[in-house]
Amino acid sequence: MRIPTVLALPYPAQGHVNPMMTFSQKLVENGCKVIFVNREFDHSRVVSCMEEQQDSSSLDEESMMKLVSIPDGLGPDDDRNDQAKLCEVIPKIMPEALEKLIQDIHLKGENRINFIVADLCMAWALDVGKKLGIKGAVLCPASATLFTLLKNVPVLVDDGILDSDFELTLTAKKRIQISPSMPEMDTEDFFWLNMGDLTTGKIVLKYLLHCARSLHLTQWWLCNTTHELEPGTLLFVPKILPVGPLLRSNDDDNNKSVATKSMGQFWEEDQSCMSWLDQQPHGSVLYAAFGSFTLFDQNQFNELALGLDLTNRPFLWVVRENNRMAYPNEFQGHKGKIVSWAPQQKVLSHPAVACFLTHCGWNSIMEGLSNGVPFLCWPYFADQLHNKTHICDELKAGLGLDKDQSGLVSRKELKTKVEQFFDDENIKSRSVVLKEKVMNNIAKGGSSYENLKRFIKEIKE
CATH class of the missing domain: 3.40.50.2000 (Glycogen Phosphorylase B;)
Incomplete structure (x- = not known):
């Protein structure tokens, strides 16, 4: 069986890079090659952090994992934590940059990319894949409930809970249920209403709705969750497949170097706290x-x-x-x-x-x-x-x-x-x-374990 090459694309934030890196390591452990794409700014942080830990030797562990980068479209002096600016510039710059990266990889002829795994917040990458004849999947690093809320924003507008500008209407109830199987949600807790300021929140939401428009391009909606944690949500949207908890390989996996376990960090981990905890x-x-x-x-x-x-x-x-x-x-x-x-x-x-x-x-x-x-x-x-x-x-x-x-x-x-x-x-x-x-979910025979196995089988075929 030939070794498939998967391109992994996280949204540019530490809380998105981590689960995507862990997921990528699972793919490597199951015999896939991974080309991991960060934006340039994060890529240099990740690489320098690994070099500080003297772990760069296993950066391309058996050359099964390769770290590469594309620009994010922001200037050198721009605030990289400015979510509004980032969400405005990503769709203008990154899709084209990703397409060029894939074409360059194919031109070199080393690894033909067989599959794309995109963060839910980068789901536009499925369109790039479609254009180039590459199948894809989305990985949601947040809860299945957040995924479901995003998918149901148009319904909330139709139901008069949100106005056309995505703000709560005067008649909106304090608590709602998206589906009878799901727990009630506090409408004031909707994520875009809590982004520091409403303008930022709306820009982020519009960007995510733009991403959600590409979801029909894949049957693989993977999520870092489990059935026990969100039973009602997964019952309501059975298309969301739990593959969680996404955890780094254990330290007792002797065949894995420490490097991969800390790969993807933007800051160097201070290991001295472990000996302090021992005391x-x-x-x-x-x-x-x-x-x-x-x-x-x-x-x-x-x-x-x-x-x-x-x-x-x-x-x-x-x-x-x-x-x-x-x-x-x-x-x-x-x-x-x-x-x-x-x-x-x-x-x-x-x-x-x-x-x-x-x-x-x-x-x-x-x-x-x-x-x-x-x-x-x-x-x-x-x-x-x-x-x-x-x-x-x-x-x-x-x-x-x-x-x-x-x-x-x-x-x-x-x-x-x-x-x-x-x-x-x-x-x-x-x-x-x-x-x-x-933890039973990721043990052999657990539902997350089986979902991942099915997914890898699909990639290999």
């Missing part, structure tokens, strides 16, 4: 990490720092370089360790970790659930608000943090919720039960 009592550590986008202002940063002190428990806190504020004078921090980026999956699987103070990004949720770690939920933007509701109300595997009148999560609130968490035995036992259910 902490089992089930004692509060792990605080807020993903790659969350930005705290100085006031909120102070409250968080002083709140961690107040809990009087060991904490591991991830503070990204691009959101490092001045620590307040009163901050002791002596019970904790602060790193700029952590090997999150390893951290969450460590027996010392008791709970995960998180922004509720879907990757973080899947990694927490896969390790039986309950959550303290502090969503920042977009789909994270609904994810919080899902964790706290549906799965009952976490507690939400509430903001005060001035919009801050106070140090007192953090202390109160941490104490409440440590007093609640049920939350921990529910998380352990969920872990088993979630």
Whole structure:
């Protein structure tokens, strides 16, 4: 059987590159070659991060995985986190750049691309594939509920819940059900209404609706989820195939080099936190990490720092370089360790970790659930608000943090919720039960395992 070559295209953000990289590694492990396409800006970060970890030797592991790049259309001084600008420029620049990349690869004659796996937020790549006679699939790195909400935006307009400008109408109910099988959703939690400002949200939504128009070009709608986590949604849209949880290969897979496991990171992982965790009592550590986008202002940063002190428990806190504020004078921090980026999956699987103070990004949720770690939920933007509701109300595997009148999560609130968490035995036992259910999906014979097997069979044929 010939070795198929798959082109993988994530949306340009850390929370999208990670699951696509993990999925690509699964393809490599199952005998496919992968050409992984980042935008130039992210590509250089990923490669330099790997070189810092002296892992570049296995960059082209057996030359089964190749990292390449295309431009994103932004200028050198543009803010690469500006979602509105990015969503306006991607459709103008990237489809043409992707087509040229594929043609160049074919001209060289090394690897003819047989299949494209595009992030749901890059589904226009299916049109590029169609033009070049290449089949494709989409991979949704978010929840199946978000996927379903996006697909149903036109229905919500028809039903008078949204106006033609995608804002909530005056008659819109506070809570709705997209389908009788699905849990209720808070309409104010719709992701585009929580992107910082409404203009940005609408630009992002219009771009995603543009992507959704290409979904008819494939029968493969893959999603990083499982049946147990979103049963009603998957019942309503059976075309969405769960392939989650997408987790990096275990450290005990001796045949895999450490390099691939850390591939795709924009920042170098600080491994020193692992030996620090080794020194902490089992089930004692509060792990605080807020993903790659969350930005705290100085006031909120102070409250968080002083709140961690107040809990009087060991904490591991991830503070990204691009959101490092001045620590307040009163901050002791002596019970904790602060790193700029952590090997999150390893951290969450460590027996010392008791709970995960998180922004509720879907990757973080899947990694927490896969390790039986309950959550303290502090969503920042977009789909994270609904994810919080899902964790706290549906799965009952976490507690939400509430903001005060001035919009801050106070140090007192953090202390109160941490104490409440440590007093609640049920939350921990529910998380352990969920872990088993979630992990059964990727064990041999599990539904995610079988879906992936079917998909790979299709690629190879």
